[in-house]
Amino acid sequence: MLIVLLILLGLAIFAYGVALARAALAERAMPGLEALALGAVVNFFDTLGIGSFATTTAWFKFRRMVPDRLIPQTLLCGLTPPAMTESIVFLIAFRGQLDKVLLFSCVMAVLAGGLVGVPLVTRARVWVVQTTVAIGLILAATAFAMQNLDLFPGGGTATSLPLGLMIVAIAANFIFGILANFGVGNYAPTLVMLSLMGMDPHLSFPIMAGGAALMGAGSSFQHVRIGQVDMKVVLGLAIGGIPAVLVAAYIVKEMPIDYLRWLVIIVVLYAAAVMAHSALKGWREGKAEPATAPLAVEAEAEA
Numbered sequence: 001m002l003i004v005l006l007i008l009l010g011l012a013i014f015a016y017g018v019a020l021a022r023a024a025l026a027e028r029a030m031p032g033l034e035a036l037a038l039g040a041v042v043n044f045f046d047t048l049g050i051g052s053f054a055t056t057t058a059w060f061k062f063r064r065m066v067p068d069r070l071i072p073q074t075l076l077c078g079l080t081p082p083a084m085t086e087s088i089v090f091l092i093a094f095r096g097q098l099d100k101v102l103l104f105s106c107v108m109a110v111l112a113g114g115l116v117g118v119p120l121v122t123r124a125r126v127w128v129v130q131t132t133v134a135i136g137l138i139l140a141a142t143a144f145a146m147q148n149l150d151l152f153p154g155g156g157t158a159t160s161l162p163l164g165l166m167i168v169a170i171a172a173n174f175i176f177g178i179l180a181n182f183g184v185g186n187y188a189p190t191l192v193m194l195s196l197m198g199m200d201p202h203l204s205f206p207i208m209a210g211g212a213a214l215m216g217a218g219s220s221f222q223h224v225r226i227g228q229v230d231m232k233v234v235l236g237l238a239i240g241g242i243p244a245v246l247v248a249a250y251i252v253k254e255m256p257i258d259y260l261r262w263l264v265i266i267v268v269l270y271a272a273a274v275m276a277h278s279a280l281k282g283w284r285e286g287k288a289e290p291a292t293a294p295l296a297v298e299a300e301a302e303a
Contacts, residue, residue: 004104005104006088009087009091009213013084013217016084016216016221020081024231029231029234030232030235031236031238031239034063034065034236035236036239037240038240039078039239040244041244042079043079043237044247044248045257047086047244048252048255049147050260051188052079052185052241054141054264054268057075057137057271058137058268059267060075061275068133071129071133072121072133072183073181073229076216077216077220077224077229078236079237079238080213080238082244083213086212087206089245089249090206094203098159098207102161103206103210105166106169106173107211108214110186110211110212110215112174113175113176113178113215114215114218115219116178117177117178117179117219118219118223120178120181121181122228124182125286126282127278127286128279129182130276130278131283132183133182133275134272136184137268137271140188141264141265141269147261148262152201153192153196154195155195156199157200158199161197161199165197168197172193173186173190176189180212180219185212186208186215187212191204194207
């Protein structure tokens with residue numbers, strides 16, 4: 001099954017790479033320097049244990065790089081190529097240590113959830129997207145704080161799960177795939193869930209990375225086709241992120257990041273507050289809009 005996953009990843013990398021190149025050529029898009037630097041930084045630390053979704057979203061909001069409506073799709077499309085690189089690194093590093101049925105099933109569940117989530121985020125109102133992203137940022141900040149305070153579940157030594165827990169894990173990964181389209185990363189929830197189930201926390205990495213890679217490819221392909229992304233930022237995140245992953249995985253390998261994580265928590269919470277304020281404002285404006293026009297149209301159509 002590991003070979004099957006690697007083959008699927010290879011096909012996904014090729015297909016998504018072609019789609020991304022065609023879209024970039026059609027729009028004559030070139031990666032911006034800020035997006036290149038952002039992609040390098042967030043993916044470097046993502047490989048070392050700080051999730052990239054929350055940090056990227058916070059920077060987007062802080063710098064107003066991308067409209068709120070396009071933040072989830074843009075970051076997903078841009079962070080997918082680095083996630084593909086991470087997935088190959090972790091799948092090879094942990095080969096033979098993890099139950100292959102569990103690995104394959106969870107990765108496929110994330111992919112399925114990601115495909116379901118594409119039309120949901122595309123059709124959602126702006127304030128719904130903003131609210132979901134704000135909640136995701138708060139959850140990410142909470143997870144970072146728990147890591148620093150050693151409050152995360154310690155996990156166990158298991159390399160597989162009994163059938164009942166495996167079904168729960170598969171269903172949860174399906175939901176994680178849907179949420180990824182709204183900018184909520186699958187890193188923290190997967191780590192917490194599998195640790196609570198008694199698994200070795202290190203074995204969460206191939207599941208997280210493999211799921212993010214295939215889900216990202218499937219969902220991002222659709223988002224690029226629909227066109228609701230900032231292609232310049234997507235290219236910057238992708239091109240800047242791939243070499244950063246390799247540097248972190250094979251050269252740096254590990255470094256103390258506790259103090260950096262506290263800084264990230266502050267930035268992420270600030271972005272969550274700003275996003276929540278925008279969502280509340282949008283909800284109030286939408287609620288205040290008169291509903292007479294649609295009713296008049298419907299009455300005229302019936303007549």
